[in-house]
Amino acid sequence: MVKMAINMDYAERRNRDLTFLKRFKMSTTNLNIWYGAVHAVKNINLSIEKNKVIAIIGPSGCGKSTFLRSLNRMNDVILKSRIEGKILLDEKNIYDTDVDVVEIRRKIGMVFQKSNPFPKSIFENVAYGLRVNGIKDKNYLEQKIERSLKDAALWKEVEDRLDSLALDLSGGQQQRLCIARALAVEPEVVLFDEPCSALDPTATAKIEELIQELKKKYTIVIVTHNMQQAARISDFTAFFMLGELIEFDKTDKIFTAPSKKTTEDYITGRFG
Amino acid sequence: MERHFDEELKELKKALLKMATLSEAAIYKSIESLKNQDKKLAKDIINEDRNIDELELEIEEKSINLLALRQPMARDLRFITTGMKINAELERIADLAVNIAQQVFELADKPQLKPLKDIPKLAAVARRMVKDVIDSFVNRDGNLAKRAILLDPEADKLKNLICDELINGYIMKDCITAPQAISLFLIARHLERICDHATNIAEDVIYMVQSRVVKHHPEKLQDK
Numbered sequence: 001m002v003k004m005a006i007n008m009d010y011a012e013r014r015n016r017d018l019t020f021l022k023r024f025k026m027s028t029t030n031l032n033i034w035y036g037a038v039h040a041v042k043n044i045n046l047s048i049e050k051n052k053v054i055a056i057i058g059p060s061g062c063g064k065s066t067f068l069r070s071l072n073r074m075n076d077v078i079l080k081s082r083i084e085g086k087i088l089l090d091e092k093n094i095y096d097t098d099v100d101v102v103e104i105r106r107k108i109g110m111v112f113q114k115s116n117p118f119p120k121s122i123f124e125n126v127a128y129g130l131r132v133n134g135i136k137d138k139n140y141l142e143q144k145i146e147r148s149l150k151d152a153a154l155w156k157e158v159e160d161r162l163d164s165l166a167l168d169l170s171g172g173q174q175q176r177l178c179i180a181r182a183l184a185v186e187p188e189v190v191l192f193d194e195p196c197s198a199l200d201p202t203a204t205a206k207i208e209e210l211i212q213e214l215k216k217k218y219t220i221v222i223v224t225h226n227m228q229q230a231a232r233i234s235d236f237t238a239f240f241m242l243g244e245l246i247e248f249d250k251t252d253k254i255f256t257a258p259s260k261k262t263t264e265d266y267i268t269g270r271f272g
Numbered sequence: 273m274e275r276h277f278d279e280e281l282k283e284l285k286k287a288l289l290k291m292a293t294l295s296e297a298a299i300y301k302s303i304e305s306l307k308n309q310d311k312k313l314a315k316d317i318i319n320e321d322r323n324i325d326e327l328e329l330e331i332e333e334k335s336i337n338l339l340a341l342r343q344p345m346a347r348d349l350r351f352i353t354t355g356m357k358i359n360a361e362l363e364r365i366a367d368l369a370v371n372i373a374q375q376v377f378e379l380a381d382k383p384q385l386k387p388l389k390d391i392p393k394l395a396a397v398a399r400r401m402v403k404d405v406i407d408s409f410v411n412r413d414g415n416l417a418k419r420a421i422l423l424d425p426e427a428d429k430l431k432n433l434i435c436d437e438l439i440n441g442y443i444m445k446d447c448i449t450a451p452q453a454i455s456l457f458l459i460a461r462h463l464e465r466i467c468d469h470a471t472n473i474a475e476d477v478i479y480m481v482q483s484r485v486v487k488h489h490p491e492k493l494q495d496k
Contacts, residue, residue: 258346
């Protein structure tokens with residue numbers, strides 16, 4: 001009888017876990033990050049729903065970029081950084097010792113604040129990740145590059161000049177090229193670290209439209225200083241301050257009626 | 273440090289308070305003109321309505337500008353959007369005061385049908401509700417707004433009582449006095465509508481202060 005109860009309890013828990021896994025792509029549990037003695041991210045528990053856009057906002061130095069970088073182990077390259085807690089991608093803790101970091105970064109792509117195309121052709125920029133993964137078939141590469149550039153809403157602008165130097169593209173186009181490069185290796189999650197902060201309003205609008213499209217295929221996490229941008233494009237918003245997650249809720253709730261006064265003061269510009 | 277935006281919000285609030293004061297005064301004057309059969313006062317109400325209409329447009333423009341130029345969030349957004357709704361409600365309240373004043377012209381110079389008893393009572397409830405909801409807006413007092421909403425059933429009851437009496441006691445019985453009875457009937461209806469607009473304002477104030485939507489959900493009034 002007791003055994004049965006335990007089994008039922010296990011089945012129930014497993015069931016609950018499966019429901020959770022079905023809904024959420026990533027989750028962090030008691031996540032803490034230090035840079036030397038500085039406690040940059042404090043005990044973050046956050047679940048990221050599949051095919052949604054999650055925006056992270058907060059004042060400078062609040063730990064939002066550190067948190068974002070921890071999601072695909074980019075903090076590993078920073079000396080003296082130390083991490084505690086768990087980050088699950090589906091069922092797997094990405095900080096487990098048996099995890100291949102390169103594979104994690106393939107599954108969880110990243111687009112940075114400043115576009116950083118390689119000094120190569122447009123084609124070679126997008127092909128780079130695929131070549132690193134050993135793909136040589138020219139036909140496959142061409143198909144994949146066309147698909148990625150289309151997904152990044154850049155194809156029409158560059159289809160007749162794929163051999164041109166990527167650095168000759170405009171700022172907005174370069175950023176979309178970097179997005180295409182990230183998409184080429186078929187990630188499951190794409191992280192954006194202030195992707196529009198160096199772009200003009202037209203280029204920004206294109207990237208925002210693109211992000212809305214991309215969420216149909218990918219799960220997206222974006223760090224942004226621009227609150228209107230977070231409001232426009234995200235489904236959920238997390239507000240960080242001094243390394244802590246102050247509030248996490250649906251974006252419309254955060255921007256019309258946040259639960260915490262600190263959140264309200266920040267988004268109405270009363271501090272920060 | 274106070275932001276420029278805070279100054280602009282204060283300006284908007286000041287304009288809304290002016291609108292509220294003018295609308296409240298219009299109700300007061302309409303009741304007085306009815307009690308005293310004062311056609312001059314009734315005429316004043318009708319003339320002053322133009323100022324209220326102008327002010328409504330001014331507040332609307334100010335609010336739209338703030339939304340477009342400041343892109344407000346959270347409590348600022350709630351203040352401006354509810355301010356716009358309150359603005360429209362106050363303008364309707366002032367229009368109803370004008371409607372009452374128009375009936376004063378119908379009633380004046382004719383012998384009084386009956387001593388006014390329940391209509392002043394209904395008018396007192398309407399004025400009280402309007403005053404309370406304005407105070408609740410000024411002081412961001414959700415509880416006062418809730419208390420104002422709870423007065424509305426009393427207004428409905430009084431209006432039904434007045435209308436029943438006018439229909440059964442006068443309109444159905446005597447076609448000579450029926451026009452006067454219909455005027456009083458309409459006045460009761462206008463006063464009751466003023467209470468409904470005050471209820472709408474109170475619901476908006478509760479949303480503005482407590483982020484709770486109680487509109488169309490009277491049961492939610494009991495939540496807090």
